[in-house]
Amino acid sequence: MTQSKPLPTPTPETQPYWDSCKSHAMKLPRCKSCSQFHFYPRALCPHCWSMDLEWVTASGKGKIYSYVISHRPAPGFQDDVPYIIGVVELDEGVRLMTNIVGVIPEPKNIWVGMDVSVEYEDVSETITLPTYKPI
């Protein structure tokens, strides 16, 4: 049996993030006290520990911070190898782990510092996954 890819289960803290992805306009949590963004979503600002947070629409643009090319499939990724797992640093200053898509997975095509932008993939009625593609 071919295993399908696991989907995220939103939590109360992450629901606004997944809702924003679903509407193809990603939002990130920002601290109203010190104005800094953070990611992943959590109960308080990791910079100043304020609990006064807001959700702000993000640029969806950033740069590849680092990456790896996985030659062995995780469950559900049988048809995808080799695939790229990247850490992207968004213009808002946060980093996140994601898949880099839309590029042949060879080191000559991908580099640290490469500009990328978010792509949305609607995978179920409730979940839209953000991935990132070179601009």
Place this chain on the structure above:
Amino acid sequence: MGVLTGKTAIVGVGETTYYRDAGRTTLSLGVEAIRNAVKDAGLELSDIDGMTSYQAGGDSHGSNEMAQSLGMQLNYSLDIMGGGSSTEALVAHAAGLLAGGYCNNIVIFRSMRGRTGKRMGGQTPSGPVPAVAINTDGEALRIGVTTPAQNFGIAAMRYFKEYGAGTKQLAAVAMTHRYHATLNPRAFFYKKPLTLEDYISARWVSKPFRLFDCCLEMDVACAFVMTRKEMAYDLKHPPIYILGGSARTMSESPAYNPGRLNTAVHHHASNWASRRWMGMSGVTHKDIDTASFYDAFTFTPLIQMEGYGFVDHGEAGFWYEEGHGRLDARMPVNTSGSHLSEGYTHGIQMVVEMARQLRGRADCSTDACPDWEKGIHCFDREKGCRQVKKYGTQDSLPEVGFCGGWGSPTTSSSLVLSKFSSSN
């Protein structure tokens, strides 16, 4: 020095065979390793009154199950969650427990079916994959991240970009640790050297890691016995004293949110302990005769060596390439072959090996050193002697050893052991 420097010692070490498929439970493996360690100390099983272990996600039997199988009555038992960095942290626990009188002789063990049970590197675990929330690890599954090879690969790629190191330096680590395994009768790769061509031509696992960049998953259990200094003198082997170290320094995951600390993805938690381990042990880098660094991947020793301050950032791969980590060089590292070439134990075997080396009783092949059990070694590597000697001497034994206990950005531990109870 810390207040407990030299107050406790490792007095017995043991393990099972390193198996590809043991065909045994972790309970069966564990009791054998514990028995071997207690016998090695010259103690009776009934002398043991404390036991502690670690496991990853319920992949092993715990202390109470081991003790019940062995017919023991304990005054202390505790099992913690975790893989790398656990052994050294449990040594710190044990030192406090022994000094405080909570127990008198304590066993630390790790029993795992790392090959036939839960595989850290397994890409296709059986059964349904749990849906996970998005958090530091939780987003991993949906983007196809299930193994440390991927996470450490990301760290390595950025490290290469920053420092200009690459494949040749990773190969030097693989070949150094493999060379040591070729001399170790217990190692999976005993008498099986690795050439640069073998290394390069092996298949990709997660680029930049090829097969021999990754540790060797095995079914195995290891154990050792600690006791108080005054109890240690009359036992079978020279005691190996606990001088100090660092116990699970940790910090934020740099794959998310360059937050308060703004660490790089290749930043290793050892950076948070780069001075503490010296303060706690009363020794510095120049005192270390031999060392081991948690080699889940060829990459991980590099960032530990740098984080703990043995070399500057970016230099460790070149240090390996210049041969400084090989037997008879300045600071022989991972002298059993450890995770890459002896077998993967989540770190504990490096403490077992360090105790043997500092005793002067590395278990060489009997062809090379028939009386190694008495501490008599020929130091002829061609013949197969694997006993470390003090750098620049003919046959002086090493005095102080350093164990670095993991290469993760978020967690690390370290341990300084010595044949002398004082750093002076």
